[in-house]
Amino acid sequence: MANDDMVWEELPKIDADPPRMRDKCIQCRRPIPVCWCLGLPNTRLSPNSRVIILQHPAEVKRCLRTAPMLTYALEPGKCLTFRGKKFPLPHHEGLADILKDPNTVMLYPTNDSVALDTLDPVGINGQKPYNLVILDGTWPQAKAMFHGSPMLYSIRSCKLVGLPTSEYVIRTQPTEGCLSTLETGTFALSILEGNSQLKDELLRPLQYLCRFQLQNGAVTHQSKEWRIKQNTYPKLIGKRLAKQLRVLPEVS
Template sequence: MDEEEVWDDLCNIPADPPVMREICGNCKRPQIVCWCIALPSERLHPRSNIILLQHPAEEKRCLRTAPMLQLGLAENKCLIFKGKKFPQPRHENLEKILNQPNTILLYPSKTAIDINDLVNHNDSYNLVLLDGTWPQAKAIYASSPTLHNIRQVKLITSSVSSYIIRTQPTEGCLSTLETAAEALSQLEKDQKYKELIKPLHKLCQYQLDNGAVTHQSKEFLLKTRTYPKLIGKRLSKLLRSTSDTASLID
């Protein structure tokens, strides 16, 4: 291609900017893939508050469930703090929240009790969730000594994740959205919080309609000898340690 042809090509480039897809002002996703229609007709107002400690890498994911949770609950009922270590000076009011006696951490440690064994289900709690992959959640916990002093709870549930377009480590893993919905349902003895999961159903259905496929967990693929990759010692240990755990964060 000679210089004249190059200039001809440059001159034919449109001066106007490309047409951008319309963005939903609520979920900030393109209108064509917006899931807001599946949100509860009225934002749910639980007694308890959800406190998400979100790993920075989670914010970069395009198929996140935390925004569904935040938009499905009443304003300020789901607070999100970002970082790899908590609390930090930039996390306004977080240290105060973490030190309150009604704060509980959903984390499957050896000392965690069944969330149903809390003394009074009529109380309100600050329910802390670690939002990230399981290795990210473990790293946040390890680097945040304040979290070690919080009363820890776990979920005992037979629920299976609806997040079928994403590979989970084990069969019992739930997304952040599903974990929060299940926890609120058990804390407040009210199944209406399962409505929070409907946007996830819509998201997955859209993806499946446009070429995505359903994913089995790594645990299932390993058991059936269909996992396509070799696994390291860390994943092998994780699968063994979580085989009896009902739920983990995505």
């Protein structure tokens, strides 16, 4: 009974209003202290080509997404995002025409993929601006999106080769060759435009974010592949991932 009396005495002292949420940036929607917008170019960039992001719905829930960095670094209309698990859907206005365009290329590893740097940059041999399609999601999500979207099968598929390790050092990547969506779009766009300076401008928000996080307690993350090879990855992996990484699981 005494405990009940204490509860009723404490009840009026509880604040009826919910705790105040941290102020958020009106652009990136991240809390002001961890906003990366200061790393964006002073003036939005306007390359000849466009980036077309086909985004899995689950990506919206991720707190450390890099696709918005690409969106806000480029002029409106130069980075278009379509969300779904299959493409195109009826509400994806204009996407079907983009996917049918002969100047559309897609970054996705198929058996027929060619190295992106073997394509003519814009303006060389009469090459028109490209539509660069990127699948934004985890590898299993991207695979499901591709196989569930027959219109993607006819697009020229390309791959990036000879790239440096990801600068997204505060997030664990599956393998050493994995890049964030921002990095993928940035490297590909600089190749297709024949303009290496694009990399310096477009990667700055990611560098700003990582530098801030590391200065405030975050630690550098190695890829799962690297940690498995060093026997420091704490989780067991399945045969499929082991095959992908060319690592045989230990047999007890």
